[in-house]
Amino acid sequence: MANLTTLAVSTRAKAGKGAARATRREGLVPAVIYGGKQEPSIIALDPRVIMKELHRGGWSSRVYNLAAEGAEPVAALIRDVQLHPVSDAPIHVDFQRVAAGTKVHVEVSIAFVGEEKSPGIKRGGVLNVVRHYIDVQADPANIPEHFTADLSGLDIHENVRWTDLKGTEGVVLGSGQAADMVIASIAAPTIDAEMEAEAAAKAAAEAEAAAKPGAKKK
Numbered sequence: 001m002a003n004l005t006t007l008a009v010s011t012r013a014k015a016g017k018g019a020a021r022a023t024r025r026e027g028l029v030p031a032v033i034y035g036g037k038q039e040p041s042i043i044a045l046d047p048r049v050i051m052k053e054l055h056r057g058g059w060s061s062r063v064y065n066l067a068a069e070g071a072e073p074v075a076a077l078i079r080d081v082q083l084h085p086v087s088d089a090p091i092h093v094d095f096q097r098v099a100a101g102t103k104v105h106v107e108v109s110i111a112f113v114g115e116e117k118s119p120g121i122k123r124g125g126v127l128n129v130v131r132h133y134i135d136v137q138a139d140p141a142n143i144p145e146h147f148t149a150d151l152s153g154l155d156i157h158e159n160v161r162w163t164d165l166k167g168t169e170g171v172v173l174g175s176g177q178a179a180d181m182v183i184a185s186i187a188a189p190t191i192d193a194e195m196e197a198e199a200a201a202k203a204a205a206e207a208e209a210a211a212k213p214g215a216k217k218k
Helices: 017-025 047-056 190-211
Strands: 005-011 029-034 041-045 063-068 074-083 090-097 104-113 126-129 133-138 147-150 159-161 182-187
Touching: 005 047, 017 029, 041 047, 047 074, 047 090
Parallel strands: 005 063, 029 090, 104 147
Antiparallel strands: 005 041, 029 041, 063 074, 074 090, 104 133, 126 182, 159 182
């Protein structure tokens, strides 16, 4: 499968809050693998491995190979990571089994390239990112690491839409999303917009003053 990353895990015999607390006392993170029309599997893994993946980015669309000693490896997606409210350390992970040929919902990140070549940005325009991730359906064997948005040809007031992205072959947009949705745009320079607003307000005030009875003409 695409994006296959192996994570070493260990199996746990018991489920429940007491067993989970015991796993954490051992310095491990309790986790569960569900789905695939199979009974849930209770596992544990090193918290440093989870933090590495979270910091790496793109983990929500990456297929993992969960390898436990003496057991068949399991291909799975990370569906949820619960973090400690104070330390932000991972305290539980949910994995979903996946199999080639079955569609799964994933969030795929967007990589923006060509910013330094954008005519709009060169003229002082500002990149306005509307979406950093897109929800799609894809076969686990063809989940892209990311989609690519090329900004190199964009001028001020121009944008990138879903249909402009590269790497979308073989995936289907999730429900509620339109193919013409805007991903990012180049906005006018903030200082120009402020100056235009000030000039318009000044002109309106002058016009209002000139319209008052007794106003002296310049």
